[in-house]
Amino acid sequence: MEAKNYQHYIQILKEELVPAMGCTEPIALAYCASKCRDVLNDEIIKAHVQVSGNIIKNVKSVVVPNTGGLKGIASSIAAGIVAGKTEKVLEVIAEVSEQQKQKMHEWLQHIPIDISPLESECALDICVELIGKEHQAKVRIAGFHTNIVFIERDHDVVFEMGVVASADQSLTDRSLLNIHDIYEFANNVELDQVKDLLQRQIDYNFAIATEGLNHHWGACVGQTILKTYGDDVKFKAKAYAAAGSDARMSGCEMPVIINSGSGNQGMTASLPVIVYAREFKKTEEELYRALIVSNLCTIHQKTGIGRLSAYCGAVSAGIGAGCGIAYLLGGDYEAICHTMVNGLAIVSGIICDGAKPSCAGKIAASVDAGILGYYMYKNGCEFKDGEGLVLKGVENTIRNIGELSRDGMKETDKEIIKLMCR
Structure with missing residues (x-):
């Protein structure tokens, strides 16, 4: 093999063989929500979530770990907001206390969360918007499970890259x-x-x-x-x-x-x-x-x-x-x-x-x-x-x-x- 291709193969393995706790689509939702919570830095009063069809498909019937048996998009969002450690990426909800599990249930009961389909060129596309008492924030992941392509706070764009091209550029x-x-x-x-x-x-x-x-x-x-x-x-x-x-x-x-x-x-x-x-x-x-x-x-x-x-x-x-x-x-x-x-x-x-x-x-x-x-x-x-x-x-x-x-x-x-x- 050419030396360049040899190094690329090693890098591909490093990019792909990474740890995750829980089915990766619910975890991607939790990761996106956790990141959005960090960007917002305010008490949340409402959430809007848009997802592509394949996210709906892959989250609907699987149990989200460390939630006490919860399933679904809203549960994944709640887990990320209540207990997410953003820096742990696909292990974002690997460390959750019993108190936090209870808080997830309470959060789902008291915080309105709107979920709607997202028309997208990407099969994997997630957009989480959180409304706080004084601020609002939006984070979007597209292409692959950890690929953040857009961050916004109070309508100011903090980070943005092309949705379709971003996956190819990042890997x-x-x-x-x-x-x-x-x-x-x-x-x-x-x-x-x-x-x-x-x-x-x-x-x-x-x-x-x-x-x-x-x-x-x-x-x-x-x-x-x-x-x-x-x-x-x-x-x-x-x-x-x-x-x-x-x-x-x-x-x-x-x-x-x-x-x-x-x-x-x-x-x-x-x-x-x-x-x-x-x-x-x-x-x-x-x-x-x-x-x-x-x-x-x-x-x-x-x-x-x-x-x-x-x-x-x-x-x-x-x-x-x-x-x-x-x-x-x-x-x-x-x-x-x-x-x-x-x-x-x-x-x-x-x-x-x-x-x-x-x-x-x-x-x-x-x-x-x-x-x-x-x-x-x-x-x-x-x-x-x-x-x-x-x-x-x-x-x-x-x-x-x-x-x-x-x-x-x-x-x-x-x-x-x-x-x-x-």
Whole structure:
């Protein structure tokens, strides 16, 4: 790899593999509200919140952690205002007292909060306006979960940047990603440059998966897989990824390391690879390098799709995990390519209908497809050029899926949101 691209790949991992506590859309709302409260610096008497459709979709049914079981946009805003520590970003409500939880309920009862849809070119768009006794403030986040694009106090603009362009300007260029260079990077990267990121992903995500398997969370998808199918490594890989989601979607207060802005994607891209590494007694170095493959393959797919869409992000992460497993078990560039194409051919039709307990089931199905895609390759089987969305060349197939989800499923996304809000 060129030295420039090598450094970019390291920076991409640093930007994406960050900690978050709670589903990232409610947390983005809490972060925006917390920032707006800081800017206002006044007693709040009213709040106006505008959100894009995908925020509505992904906040509606998921429990906001550290709120005593609250759900929804207003609850996320209340959590950020009452207990948010803005400097902790996606862990903005990680430290909440019982007194603050009670205060959230009281705040929701006494402070009027207007919520309305926001027409936007960005699937992820949040605007929080707070009215105080003497001042008012407005903060907007767009493009990705922590990307503040506008700050205003008393109608004076404090900060502003273009909504659409800001995401591209704020992050390292993802168009540099491709499967060949991901493979070469995983082989040659100096692990000291990324070891801490990857070890934190292992520690955080395995801990919440264990919590999901040991206690009753959500629909207990992970537990059901193990009880029904046994502990073969292929089932354990699905179960651990699903169990992490079981816990997280139902309000577990343990942090995870995310991928492409999503905790579910971060767990799905990592946990199956971790389970396989432990089963086959792989070295620490082998696991790290396999996680690099799984994480970057996931990010590469998501680059063409976008952070939020009608296309289930678990698919990208499940296929990424399959690629990581292929690498872990000795697979070369060709093995990763075939795993990617085979897996995408199997599950690319899964829709995203918001964050909620059933995400765990979609994760299990996506991990299964990633693993099956690898074992198909091992047995000399493949889906071929011209079959559905599969094209010759892995990058062409990835591009097809990106166009399907980013452009072709826009109307599907609108219909999903309409049906969910009936």
